[in-house]
Amino acid sequence: MKVSYLVLAAFTTVSMISCVSSKKFKAEQARYAELNGRYDSLQNNLKGCEDAKAEEARKRAGLQSDLDALAKQLDLLKQNNTSALKQLEDLSVISSSQAESIKKSLDNIGAKDAYIQDLQAQMARKDSLNMALVMNLKGALGNMDDQDINIKVDKGVVYVDISDKLMFKSGSYSITPKAKEVLGKVATVLKAQPDIEFMVEGHTDNNELRGNIGPMKDNWDLSVMRATSVVRTLQKQYGLDPAKMAAAGRGEFKPVSDNTTSEGKAANRRTRIVILPQLDQFFKLLEKKA
Incomplete structure (x- = not known):
């Protein structure tokens, strides 16, 4: 009888330990599934932001290429006007009114150059604001x-x-x-x-x-x-x-x-x-x- 009692007690103890371990295992499984779901959601949000950023970068590259070409044309005009003015001065055949006219042309080119730089700054600022807005919206609606x-x-x-x-x-x-x-x-x-x-x-x-x-x-x-x-x-x-x-x-x-x-x-x-x-x-x- 005493041996049977000891065997029964040992079996009951093992069963209780097994039950507790099973519950803990299932709880950890549920926690893992929840964390994995959050991870997938964050990955999707990150991919959306990266896609938007890449699209903006492509458009910005095209606009920057156009602006660079225009800037090169302005540099060439500056060089040609400066060279022409120097030649005329050397030949001493330019009148004061003509010199003033050429000077105004050079000033206008400088103003256009500043205008282009201002446009570039405004474009960069607008692109940054749009990207920040998109990221904020995606962050706010990330679980949708x-x-x-x-x-x-x-x-x-x-x-x-x-x-x-x-x-x-x-x-x-x-x-x-x-x-x-x-x-x-x-x-x-x-x-x-x-x-x-x-x-x-x-x-x-x-x-x-x-x-x-x-x-x-x-x-x-x-x-x-x-x-x-x-x-x-x-x-x-x-x-x-x-x-x-x-x-x-x-x-x-x-x-x-x-x-x-x-x-x-x-x-x-x-x-x-x-x-x-x-x-x-x-x-x-x-x-x-x-």
Whole structure:
């Protein structure tokens, strides 16, 4: 009897140790899966930022090449004018009025050179601001599905595309709770740069509305109502300055994909936030040139 009791006690102890180890192992497995998921999300965010940075670098390289060529032409003109002026002075056949005219030409070339340098500085600053804005937006929306949100820079303009299935129910312009969460994150980034102006565009596919839905008669109405719903939410719920916002409806007439497939229609049903370039800076440069 005593031997049987000892065997039973030993078996019970081993079973308890095995049970505890199994629970700990499963807990570590769950923790590993969670960390691995976070790692994959961070990797996706990093790849998006690197892609945007590479695209900006390619565009900037093209613009820099054009500016370098123009700068070389200016250097050549300077050299030719300086040489001509020196020859005329040596021959003593130049009048004072002619010398003054040539001097003004040289001064104009110098002014153009300074103008180009100013343009280069403004371009570099705008590129830096756009890249910082894209990275801030991607960081704020980093845990969102890439299929539902797309952030890109095209020709110096930042675009944020949000899918229809995330923003609204079918045929509706009422913003979903999930969409309000997204808009709140976007608003946080935009409020940090109060000088930024932006436009909210509503887009639809080419399916016609069946009957009148409230005040809406067609896709024009639907796209406009969706855009105004977004700017109204950004203003009233998140405190963005309404003077910095605009709402526009594009209807079905600015598709990004083929409307003959369900996937294409889904891509075309979107809300786009367009961060408008600050053109007044470049107009001021043009005024200086004049």
